[in-house]
Amino acid sequence: MNQREVGTRQESRAAEYLESLGYHILVRNFRCRFGEIDLIAKQDDTYIFIEVKYRTGRTAGDPTSAVDGKKQKKISKTADYYRMLHQIPMDVPCRFDVVAETPEEIRVYANAFYYQGSGW
Template sequence: MTRAQDSGREAEDLARAHLERQGLRLLAQNWHCRQGELDLVMLDGDTVVFVEVRYRQHAAWGGALESVDARKRTKLTAAAQQFLLRQTRWSAHPCRFDVIAVSPDPHHGPQLNWIQNAFDT
């Protein structure tokens, strides 16, 4: 596993722990299909939440939130549709897409910015 993969995994673990502290329940982590991958699938009350976790070591490469462009949103939407087709118990529930941006802060540790309803499908 590369250093970037390690950082990504750590960011996902931080995001998951943060969401669980906020009362969300994990349904799936790193869920794969032909259309792509879902970092976290959580349940917030009765809402299925598809969470994209973005980690950026250097702001010069663009912020984590900006990296969820139209192409990435299309892939996430397609993967979410596959998840709901395969996990039919969740298909009648409301859904939303959230983004958690994780950025390093050498003085205070990693900083999380949770954007609910980050984009519409």
């Protein structure tokens, strides 16, 4: 199984888990010229932009460490584009979550980082 197939499987696993927590998944793998967002969901009136990180085990490191400042800016800019494309006003609440997966567990970090964009 290649990396893309593993990623797709883990994103599906994360989406199922998030749905069980009350998230409504709107989009999987949103791509544009600025980057990619693994999952976009909505919960009540809040849009949630979600990065999914998978590691094969604890020795492979903490999955959340891969969402560094550079990655946060890229996700924020991509979220800005999504909001503009779908005419979602800037005053509509949004947040950025990270789902950290290992074969043993799934952890959700709500508000894992703050918006790093320019706010079109």
